[in-house]
Amino acid sequence: MSCLKTYDDTEWFTHAGQAFTQNVEADLEAGGVLWFPKLRFELTDAEQALLDPSLVDPKTKNISIRGPDAQLKGAAPTSNRQEELRQMIRRYRDHASALVDRLFPHYRGHLTVANTSYRPVAVEGRASSWRKDDTRLHVDAFPSNPSQGMRLLRVFNNINPSGVPRAWRVGEDFETFSRRHLDRIQAPLPGSAWLMEKLHVTKRRRTEYDHIMLQLHDRAKADMAWQQNSEQQAVDFPPGSTWVVFSDQVLHAAMGGQFMLEQTFTLESQDLLFPQLSPLHVLERLKGRPLRT
Ligand code: SIN
Numbered sequence: 001m002s003c004l005k006t007y008d009d010t011e012w013f014t015h016a017g018q019a020f021t022q023n024v025e026a027d028l029e030a031g032g033v034l035w036f037p038k039l040r041f042e043l044t045d046a047e048q049a050l051l052d053p054s055l056v057d058p059k060t061k062n063i064s065i066r067g068p069d070a071q072l073k074g075a076a077p078t079s080n081r082q083e084e085l086r087q088m089i090r091r092y093r094d095h096a097s098a099l100v101d102r103l104f105p106h107y108r109g110h111l112t113v114a115n116t117s118y119r120p121v122a123v124e125g126r127a128s129s130w131r132k133d134d135t136r137l138h139v140d141a142f143p144s145n146p147s148q149g150m151r152l153l154r155v156f157n158n159i160n161p162s163g164v165p166r167a168w169r170v171g172e173d174f175e176t177f178s179r180r181h182l183d184r185i186q187a188p189l190p191g192s193a194w195l196m197e198k199l200h201v202t203k204r205r206r207t208e209y210d211h212i213m214l215q216l217h218d219r220a221k222a223d224m225a226w227q228q229n230s231e232q233q234a235v236d237f238p239p240g241s242t243w244v245v246f247s248d249q250v251l252h253a254a255m256g257g258q259f260m261l262e263q264t265f266t267l268e269s270q271d272l273l274f275p276q277l278s279p280l281h282v283l284e285r286l287k288g289r290p291l292r293t
Pocket residue numbers: 119123134140166247252253254260
């Protein structure tokens with residue numbers, strides 16, 4: 001098993017006359033991890049000083065920006081480095097946006113730029129509960145933020161200054177994984193999606209698709225025998241490398257590492273090159289009915 005597709009790009013932005021990767025939607029949509037071992041996000045001297053976990057608000061683990069005005073969240077309230085943090089994260093957002101624009105021309109005009117996060121806290125000892133424990137294999141699905149079938153495309157970069165890799169495990173393919181659990185997942189309680197939206201427990205309606213994705217996330221993390229024994233691959237992403245995945249499809253676990261940047265984009269399943277490969281369509285095919293209800 002190897003889900004890793006390696007590309008030797010060295011530049012984020014497209015320059016005339018340079019060899020660079022383009023049109024790799026099919027590899028990504030098939031559940032691949034696109035890996036760019038030579039694609040470094042160069043930090044300025046001033047930014048090097050931001051490699052410090054004490055800059056994060058102790059109540060959270062990540063510092064992020066969101067929205068066109070790059071509003072900063074998660075920085076320690078006492079920090080006087082907030083503007084520098086915001087600029088560094090924004091710079092990463094610009095780099096990641098240029099990269100996906102050339103890698104995936106089919107998605108042009110359909111991608112939405114979502115949060116950009118800076119993760120300065122070591123993975124080891126980060127989890128507060130089994131459900132939040134990302135050292136267990138899982139697909140990304142969030143209780144309060146239903147995707148309603150929208151894809152989660154993520155661009156990661158390891159900016160560790162002392163050679164520490166981001167150590168991941170990558171698991172079996174999405175269909176094999178979901179077939180394992182699907183028969184035992186019960187339908188949501190009637191009226192529960194409506195009530196959760198009404199009470200603002202969820203930001204929008206939790207569709208049956210979201211219900212199943214959350215169950216898959218939880219059942220994967222709760223099954224320790226499967227965590228240990230299922231088909232999987234350990235992958236170390238060294239500092240100075242970039243990797244791109246659909247994190248709602250690729251089973252992944254972060255086992256170690258510190259200092260990473262991550263950009264999320266969202267995309268409707270219908271705007272993929274092969275919509276039938278999306279988790280939404282795979283689950284609808286297995287269940288035999290529409291799930292975005
Ligand atoms: C995750 O998305 O599960 C965590 C990825 C990471 O922190 O490396």
